[in-house]
Amino acid sequence: MKIYINNKSGIPIYDQIYSQIKNSIITGELQENYPLPSIRNLAKDLRISVITTKRAYDELEKEGFIYTVPSKGCFVAPKNIELIREENLKKIEKYIEEIKKLAHLCNLSKEDIIEMINLLEEN
Amino acid sequence: MEALKITNLCKDFKDFKLDNLNLTLPSGCIIGLIGENGAGKSTTIKLILDMIKKDSGNIMIFGKNNQEFLKLNKEDIGVVLDEIGISGCLTAKEIGKIMKYSFNKWEDETFNNYLSKLNIPMDKMFKDFSRGMKMKLQIAIALSHQAKLLILDEPTSGLDPVIRDEVINIFNEFTRDENHSILISSHIVSDLEKLCDYIAFLHKGKLLLFEEKDVLFEKYGIIHVTPYELRQINKKAIIGKKESVYGTELIVKRDSIPSGFEINPISIEELFVFMAKENI
Numbered sequence: 241m242k243i244y245i246n247n248k249s250g251i252p253i254y255d256q257i258y259s260q261i262k263n264s265i266i267t268g269e270l271q272e273n274y275p276l277p278s279i280r281n282l283a284k285d286l287r288i289s290v291i292t293t294k295r296a297y298d299e300l301e302k303e304g305f306i307y308t309v310p311s312k313g314c315f316v317a318p319k320n321i322e323l324i325r326e327e328n329l330k331k332i333e334k335y336i337e338e339i340k341k342l343a344h345l346c347n348l349s350k351e352d353i354i355e356m357i358n359l360l361e362e363n
Numbered sequence: 364m365e366a367l368k369i370t371n372l373c374k375d376f377k378d379f380k381l382d383n384l385n386l387t388l389p390s391g392c393i394i395g396l397i398g399e400n401g402a403g404k405s406t407t408i409k410l411i412l413d414m415i416k417k418d419s420g421n422i423m424i425f426g427k428n429n430q431e432f433l434k435l436n437k438e439d440i441g442v443v444l445d446e447i448g449i450s451g452c453l454t455a456k457e458i459g460k461i462m463k464y465s466f467n468k469w470e471d472e473t474f475n476n477y478l479s480k481l482n483i484p485m486d487k488m489f490k491d492f493s494r495g496m497k498m499k500l501q502i503a504i505a506l507s508h509q510a511k512l513l514i515l516d517e518p519t520s521g522l523d524p525v526i527r528d529e530v531i532n533i534f535n536e537f538t539r540d541e542n543h544s545i546l547i548s549s550h551i552v553s554d555l556e557k558l559c560d561y562i563a564f565l566h567k568g569k570l571l572l573f574e575e576k577d578v579l580f581e582k583y584g585i586i587h588v589t590p591y592e593l594r595q596i597n598k599k600a601i602i603g604k605k606e607s608v609y610g611t612e613l614i615v616k617r618d619s620i621p622s623g624f625e626i627n628p629i630s631i632e633e634l635f636v637f638m639a640k641e642n643i
Binding site for chain 1: 391392532535536538539541557558559560575576577580581584626627628
């Protein structure tokens with residue numbers, strides 16, 4: 241598992257850990273029931289605060305990506321198809337937002353965009 | 364469990380007053396005390412260690428009154444202080460021998476490991492040590508008697524950047540054990556920024572701020588604005604201002620800035636310098 245913390249990005253550190261672990265789970269790099277490093281060890285290895293690491297893990301657990309076994313640690317939760325679909329839908333929405341913004345800049349209507357999609361599909 | 368809990372601590376010297384200090388150090392965490400010279404960092408540490416008498420307030424170490432705790436469990440605390448009470452005619456080797464008889468839980472091997480890790484000469488007399496070497500020796504002693512709480516007064520001052528990084532790493536490793544906690548003071552803010560879970564700003568004997576370190580980064584930021592944009596920003600969001608001919612730099616609370624402004628991350632040093640200046 242690779243985690244890279246960028247102190248200068250302005251993105252909260254817990255968020256950086258959270259999204260990187262989440263991505264590794266979604267892409268399948270981290271397999272079901274894989275044991276994650278303990279909160280304390282991860283914090284010390286990355287040289288970040290324990291509190292921050294705990295927050296990232298809490299968030300991942302709340303969303304169902306990992307589960308905790310008391311006194312054993314945290315593990316990658318079994319793949320939840322619904323959850324991953326939901327994540328991907330969110331991503332699609334984000335891209336559509338982006339498209340809307342760009343379309344507005346180029347004075348393209350919704351029809352033009354649909355036309356473009358159709359054209360791309362034909363090819 | 365709290366490693367250290369300070370409530371309403373006061374100490375009045377004629378020319379300086381430590382005013383109603385409240386601090387809590389949860390077990391397994393690291394607190395950084397930041398303050399300029401004379402802000403009250405060393406006074407706080409001396410009060411915790413009962414080296415000077417408090418006027419009022421309460422200090423608890425691992426749930427016990429500090430005087431009581433120090434009587435019975437002094438060994439559980441490792442300290443690094445400004446002045447070190449070691450005779451100048453001793454070598455590190457001899458100091459190790461003395462410490463062996465002073466601490467029940469002294470570990471020769473650990474001590475020797477730190478001596479070689481920190482490049483402390485074995486056979487040089489203490490009076491010939493440089494300031495940095497003396498500091499490193501104190502750190503080696505503090506870490507070699509199985510302490511659970513480290514109280515460190517400016518442990519990185521006088522050390523070069525490479526050794527400072529090494530020392531910070533040692534402290535970081537120390538808290539890999541969740542029963543280990545550290546209170547560290549420094550005016551080298553970047554060291555504390557690397558290490559701490561909590562940051563406390565002391566200024567003229569008063570606690571200006573006590574907050575989780577990462578929350579500070581999430582709460583505050585820097586933006587650059589033109590005079591026109593400046594008028595659009597809620598005054599309450601601005602905590603600091605630096606004006607120049609080409610624009611204004613603002614230290615702001617992130618959550619009350621309208622979207623569309625690019626908010627840059629702030630360093631703890633910038634935040635501290637600013638807050639200290641504001642409160643003169």
